Amino acid sequence: DHFLNGSYSYTERAPTFQELYAGGAHIATGVFENGNSTLHKEKSHAVELNFKRDLPASVLTVSGYTQWFHDFITLNPTTAVDAGSGFQIYDYVHKNALIYGAEVDSLEEIAHSFLGGSWWWSTKGDVVRGKSQGGDNLPRMPAARVSFGINYKRDRWEADTEIQHYFDQTKTAPNELKTDSFNMLNAGVIYELPDDMRNYRFYFRLKNITNVEGRPATSFVKDIAPMPGRNFLMGAQALF
Numbered sequence: 001d002h003f004l005n006g007s008y009s010y011t012e013r014a015p016t017f018q019e020l021y022a023g024g025a026h027i028a029t030g031v032f033e034n035g036n037s038t039l040h041k042e043k044s045h046a047v048e049l050n051f052k053r054d055l056p057a058s059v060l061t062v063s064g065y066t067q068w069f070h071d072f073i074t075l076n077p078t079t080a081v082d083a084g085s086g087f088q089i090y091d092y093v094h095k096n097a098l099i100y101g102a103e104v105d106s107l108e109e110i111a112h113s114f115l116g117g118s119w120w121w122s123t124k125g126d127v128v129r130g131k132s133q134g135g136d137n138l139p140r141m142p143a144a145r146v147s148f149g150i151n152y153k154r155d156r157w158e159a160d161t162e163i164q165h166y167f168d169q170t171k172t173a174p175n176e177l178k179t180d181s182f183n184m185l186n187a188g189v190i191y192e193l194p195d196d197m198r199n200y201r202f203y204f205r206l207k208n209i210t211n212v213e214g215r216p217a218t219s220f221v222k223d224i225a226p227m228p229g230r231n232f233l234m235g236a237q238a239l240f
Contacts, residue, residue, distance in 0.1 A: 003052040011046070019073055025085035031221035032082040033075065036092045038133045061165035066100035072132075076139060077175040077216045087176075089094040097138055101128030108150070117154025122162065123147070129171065139173035143181075143217045156194070161187040169217035175224055182214040184227075199239040206232045 021033035026035040047065040053060045071094040080089040111119040125146040130138035149162030168181040188205035208214070211230040215222040 001054050003054070004050070006047070006049045009046045009048075011044050013042045013044075013073075015051055015073055015092075017040070019075075019239045022092065025082065025087050025195070030224065031075075031220055032085055032087040032089045034089060034091045036094075039073060039092060039094060040071060042073050042094075044072075057112075059104045059105075059107045063104070064100075064102040066098065069095075069097040069099070071095075072097040072138075073136060075189050077173065078108060079175055095138075096133035096188075098133075098182040099128065099130040101126065115154075117152055117157075120151040120153070122149045122151055123158075137171045139176050139216045140148060140220070141169070141171070143169035145166045145180060157189070158192075159187075159189040161185070166214060166216070172217070175199060179215050179217045180223060182212050183210075184214060185209040201237050201239075202235070203237060204232065206230075 003216065012145065018033070018035065019039055020035050021034040021149060023177065025032050044067050046065065048065040050061070050063040052062075073092060074095055074097070075090045076093050078089045078091055081087065082089055084113050085231065106123040108121045109118055110121050123146075125144070127144040128142060129146075130141045132138060144167040145164060146167075147162050147164040149160055151158065152158040162185075164184045164186065166182050166184070169179045171177050184207070186207045187201065190201055190203045192201045208228065208230050213229075214227040219225070
């Protein structure tokens with residue numbers, strides 16, 4: 001019921017056609033992209049360590065990782081503005097870089113057979129950092145997040161509610177905007193069909209219930225377009 005494992009991997013990636021030959025305004029992201037035809041292979045070494053405790057009423061997973069890149073390909077903001085489109089100019093460049101982070105995911109049963117079902121407390125969190133060899137932060141790195149929620153399970157029904165906290169992102173690349181912290185409240189329900197069709201389920205999820213304004217650090221357009229306001233998802237899912 002306790003697991004510990006580690007891994008090492010080596011990967012290579014050739015530059016994409018967009019990274020090599022882009023040369024114009026990208027309307028969707030509101031930036032002017034300059035490709036670089038001299039880009040070559042991106043190489044990386046990665047090490048990851050994972051721990052898991054899997055008990056009947058408690059599941060805990062913790063992981064940490066680091067990845068060193070040689071000639072990491074990144075789209076970097078500049079101070080220049082394209083006269084024709086009015087968009088900020090971004091250049092594809094090589095950088096030696098280090099990305100490292102950690103994640104935690106916990107699920108604890110807090111009540112059993114209460115109202116005919118079981119109640120669970122969930123906790124999740126993740127943080128990631130990215131820095132170039134020169135010490136600059138990499139662009140569009142996600143802000144640290146933590147979430148707390150309550151799950152209810154009974155027969156073929158499952159419901160949950162959670163609040164996610166996004167921390168502010170101040171560790172930004174040169175010429176990149178910072179983002180503020182915000183909280184987002186979500187809730188959802190899942191219904192699985194009877195045993196002979198248990199691989200089929202229906203779901204409904206309400207997101208950003210309090211209609212807060214959130215601007216993710218990973219977005220190119222965070223200064224003009226926040227995340228969606230109050231919205232919902234509904235549908236059917238088949239697992240096979």
